[in-house]
Amino acid sequence: MSHYRRRAGFRAPLFLVVTLRLLMGVAVFPVALEASAQAPAAPPPVSQATQNFTLLPDRGNVTVLKLDDQLRVGKPIADGDALIFISSDVIDGVVDRDMHLKGRAQIRRNGAVLKADEITYNPDTDIADLLGNAELSKGNTIFKGPKGQFKVDAREGFMETPTYELRDTRGNGSAKKLTVENSDIFIFDKAIYTTCTPENMDWYFAASSLEIDNEQKEIVGTHGVMRFFDVPIAYVPYFTAPTSGKRRTGLLAPVVGSNSNNGLDVTVSYYVNIAPNRDLLLLPREMNHRGFMLGASYRFLEREYSGVATGEYLPYDEQTGTNRWKYDWQQRQIFTGGVGPGGVPLPGSWSGYVNMARVSDSLYPTNFSQNIAGQVTSQFRQEAGTAIQLTGELSNWVVGAKVANFQTLQPDPNNLVQAPYNILPNITAAYNSQLSPVVSDASGKYLALPTGLKTTFSTDYTHFAYALGSNFNAPPPGAYTQADRTVVKGALSLPQITPGYYITPTVSFQSNTYNATPYVSGSVPVAQGFMIPTFSLDSGMAFERDVSELKGFFGRDMLLTMEPRAFYAFTPYQSQANTPIFDTADAGFGVSQIFTANTFIGNDRVADTNAATLGLTSRMIEANTGAERANVTLAQKQQFTGQKVGLNGNIVSPTTYSDTLGSASVRLLGNFSADMFGQYNTQLNRFVQTTVGASWRPTPGRSLNFGYRNVWSPPIQASAQNNQTYTPSATTTDQYNISGQWPLTREVSLLGRWGYDALTTRTLNTLVGLEWTRDCWTFRGAYTQAVNTSIITTTQVLFQIEFRGFASAGSNPVDIMKLNVPGYLPTSEPIPPSIYENYQ
Numbered sequence: 001m002s003h004y005r006r007r008a009g010f011r012a013p014l015f016l017v018v019t020l021r022l023l024m025g026v027a028v029f030p031v032a033l034e035a036s037a038q039a040p041a042a043p044p045p046v047s048q049a050t051q052n053f054t055l056l057p058d059r060g061n062v063t064v065l066k067l068d069d070q071l072r073v074g075k076p077i078a079d080g081d082a083l084i085f086i087s088s089d090v091i092d093g094v095v096d097r098d099m100h101l102k103g104r105a106q107i108r109r110n111g112a113v114l115k116a117d118e119i120t121y122n123p124d125t126d127i128a129d130l131l132g133n134a135e136l137s138k139g140n141t142i143f144k145g146p147k148g149q150f151k152v153d154a155r156e157g158f159m160e161t162p163t164y165e166l167r168d169t170r171g172n173g174s175a176k177k178l179t180v181e182n183s184d185i186f187i188f189d190k191a192i193y194t195t196c197t198p199e200n201m202d203w204y205f206a207a208s209s210l211e212i213d214n215e216q217k218e219i220v221g222t223h224g225v226m227r228f229f230d231v232p233i234a235y236v237p238y239f240t241a242p243t244s245g246k247r248r249t250g251l252l253a254p255v256v257g258s259n260s261n262n263g264l265d266v267t268v269s270y271y272v273n274i275a276p277n278r279d280l281l282l283l284p285r286e287m288n289h290r291g292f293m294l295g296a297s298y299r300f301l302e303r304e305y306s307g308v309a310t311g312e313y314l315p316y317d318e319q320t321g322t323n324r325w326k327y328d329w330q331q332r333q334i335f336t337g338g339v340g341p342g343g344v345p346l347p348g349s350w351s352g353y354v355n356m357a358r359v360s361d362s363l364y365p366t367n368f369s370q371n372i373a374g375q376v377t378s379q380f381r382q383e384a385g386t387a388i389q390l391t392g393e394l395s396n397w398v399v400g401a402k403v404a405n406f407q408t409l410q411p412d413p414n415n416l417v418q419a420p421y422n423i424l425p426n427i428t429a430a431y432n433s434q435l436s437p438v439v440s441d442a443s444g445k446y447l448a449l450p451t452g453l454k455t456t457f458s459t460d461y462t463h464f465a466y467a468l469g470s471n472f473n474a475p476p477p478g479a480y481t482q483a484d485r486t487v488v489k490g491a492l493s494l495p496q497i498t499p500g501y502y503i504t505p506t507v508s509f510q511s512n513t514y515n516a517t518p519y520v521s522g523s524v525p526v527a528q529g530f531m532i533p534t535f536s537l538d539s540g541m542a543f544e545r546d547v548s549e550l551k552g553f554f555g556r557d558m559l560l561t562m563e564p565r566a567f568y569a570f571t572p573y574q575s576q577a578n579t580p581i582f583d584t585a586d587a588g589f590g591v592s593q594i595f596t597a598n599t600f601i602g603n604d605r606v607a608d609t610n611a612a613t614l615g616l617t618s619r620m621i622e623a624n625t626g627a628e629r630a631n632v633t634l635a636q637k638q639q640f641t642g643q644k645v646g647l648n649g650n651i652v653s654p655t656t657y658s659d660t661l662g663s664a665s666v667r668l669l670g671n672f673s674a675d676m677f678g679q680y681n682t683q684l685n686r687f688v689q690t691t692v693g694a695s696w697r698p699t700p701g702r703s704l705n706f707g708y709r710n711v712w713s714p715p716i717q718a719s720a721q722n723n724q725t726y727t728p729s730a731t732t733t734d735q736y737n738i739s740g741q742w743p744l745t746r747e748v749s750l751l752g753r754w755g756y757d758a759l760t761t762r763t764l765n766t767l768v769g770l771e772w773t774r775d776c777w778t779f780r781g782a783y784t785q786a787v788n789t790s791i792i793t794t795t796q797v798l799f800q801i802e803f804r805g806f807a808s809a810g811s812n813p814v815d816i817m818k819l820n821v822p823g824y825l826p827t828s829e830p831i832p833p834s835i836y837e838n839y840q
């Protein structure tokens with residue numbers, strides 16, 4: 001260990017039980033690409049000025065970049081306070097009366113520019129006549145034509161047969177005549193609007209009249225005919241479109257598809273921009289096998305509260321003859337007190353939340369969801385809760401309450417889903433003698449770590465209830481109709497924490513009492529409570545060293561750490577065979593669970609244990625930024641006495657063997673990442689849990705993902721109290737997932753996902769998508785197939801045409817691709833224009 005140093009130089013003694021050595025090797029083949037730059041040629045001499053006027057420098061055909069000082073944005077200036085600048089090759093006439101500008105003539109005022117071959121300007125009448133290559137530009141809006149007339153101060157005028165360009169949305173077109181009403185409103189007669197380049201007019205709108213409002217950032221047209229490859233596809237008597245990237249009210253891109261459940265499926269979304277912090281999305285949907293459905297989603301955001309409310313309603317389903325619906329309401333709110341960064345309630349605040357979701361029937365998600373995850377949803381909850389952190393002498397206390405009702409769906413009659421108990425209500429109170437760490441230095445970089453004796457105490461009262469038939473005849477979760485449970489927990493710990501090591505002894509206890517009512521009196525023993533103490537000792541060290549040999553691979557200084565950890569826990573055995581289960585399950589076996597005293601999560605079980613866990617973690621960290629590039633963890637728990645308490649009763653033949661756990665994670669250069677986890681059982685001589693995931697994303701729009709998971713489940717004991725039948729040990733999961741996105745050409749991108757179950761030798765889900773992006777439009781198509789239940793497989797085809805700058809949001813194919821292909825990036829994402837893009 002001589003190559004390593006204790007972190008921050010601490011040398012407090014700590015007994016190390018086991019020494020593990022991690023060998024790590026990397027191979028690098030860096031490729032460097034050198035580039036060179038050349039300074040521009042010196043500008044030509046400045047031309048001479050005519051009498052009484054100063055002309056702009058004549059650069060000839062040389063393009064010279066503006067200096068940074070000239071590009072800085074200053075405070076807005078009113079038109080009445082702005083100066084007028086005039087330039088041309090030749091200027092004659094009478095100053096302030098009648099000026100004739102010839103040759104590259106320009107008039108500039110407050111960001112607006114008039115250009116022409118010749119300009120005649122009379123300051124008395126404020127009229128400027130432009131002749132030959134007339135041009136008016138303001139901001140990112142440009143108008144060009146053979147001639148025009150404008151009032152410079154009033155910002156009024158007209159232009160004959162103009163062409164125009166709106167750089168904010170890449171919109172452009174032509175018209176018979178342009179009328180400028182003021183500095184922000186431009187009206188066209190017999191106009192054409194498109195976002196295609198003039199050389200590639202794949203689609204365009206031909207309108208009787210067109211109005212561009214730069215203040216409202218919108219374009220308004222009347223009697224418009226939309227043509228796609230010169231084929232008329234739509235007529236609208238009135239339409240609007242944005243001229244910037246800001247949100248605004250209007251139609252979104254329609255989605256058309258075919259579904260094995262619904263037939264032809266068409267959704268035309270309408271977006272309502274109510275306010276900067278509120279909006280509404282209307283989702284009318286027509287399904288020729290089922291009928292017309294109306295959906296809506298309302299979002300709101302305030303400092304004290306935020307949320308989203310969504311609903312769908314089908315008045316009459318032609319397949320079932322019933323009305324079908326869904327609602328989902330989520331909200332977070334601060335009733336009193338302040339709000340910190342990210343909306344986190346400040347100490348002393350009273351907050352609350354609502355999470356309400358419900359559907360009309362068990363098959364609703366299967367029939368109407370348009371993504372793979374939503375089609376297999378089997379449970380919705382209706383939950384509301386509140387919490388308050390007390391102040392003053394009670395500032396260490398947090399009090400909360402909640403109620404929760406669960407709706408469990410039964411879409412598969414061959415695989416019934418067990419419903420949980422409803423919580424009506426749950427009341428908690430928790431005490432912590434040590435508050436959150438506070439900033440301990442003036443720089444704000446370091447926290448004062450908690451020291452000294454730490455005391456925690458909590459009480460939890462819950463009333464559980466379950467009614468038969470309320471969850472579509474789901475199997476009841478236990479033998480009780482209702483029960484009252486009171487849980488009291490307390491702990492004393494003495495943490496000693498330094499940057500180099502830590503050691504934390506803890507003594508704790510948990511006490512449970514029950515009052516339960518079974519469905520059938522006398523069918524199960526009286527619910528038994530318990531009071532059980534626990535002692536644990538958690539300790540660890542941190543060593544680090546510089547690894548200069550890796551700088552050539554990563555291109556930066558790296559640190560390698562070695563972090564041994566030892567954890568011991570003792571909990572005496574107490575039978576819990578007659579203790580019911582309401583909200584408890586096995587915690588599983590992972591990096592976080594192996595260093596805990598209790599192998600269960602929830603409040604109904606406390607595992608007996610007499611075991612020590614030894615582990616070692618090694619990390620590869622960027623020295624300057626602290627970013628973690630790789631980590632490896634090895635750990636093993638050694639039980640000195642076998643665990644007797646099981647989830648469904650006492651374990652018949654407890655053993656002292658322990659599985660070995662290993663995990664690794666790698667993040668290389670931001671392009672490749674991999675995660676691995678394994679649990680090895682020495683008695684069975686096999687991996688009982690294996691997870692492998694990898695992702696490669698070399699550039700935006702290119703990604704490949706792979707995932708594999710295998711789980712062997714031990715036998716499950718039978719329990720009358722929990723309505724659990726005996727289940728033998730078996731491999732319960734053996735699945736593969738492959739997904740990715742890759743461009744085939746500069747215009748065509750292919751993406752897909754494939755999920756395979758090796759146990760049933762069948763494909764679980766398939767997604768094949770295509771994006772074809774041209775200059776001003778994008779075609780998206782997606783084919784999905786998913787096994788929803790043992791008797792239902794859903795197949796759907798969705799496609800959409802998005803016209804850039806005219807309908808460019810709210811597309812379901814994009815939603816499906818984002819949910820099912822990690823790293824997916826739409827190929828039509830626009831690049832925001834710079835405010836200097838049209839700088840003159």
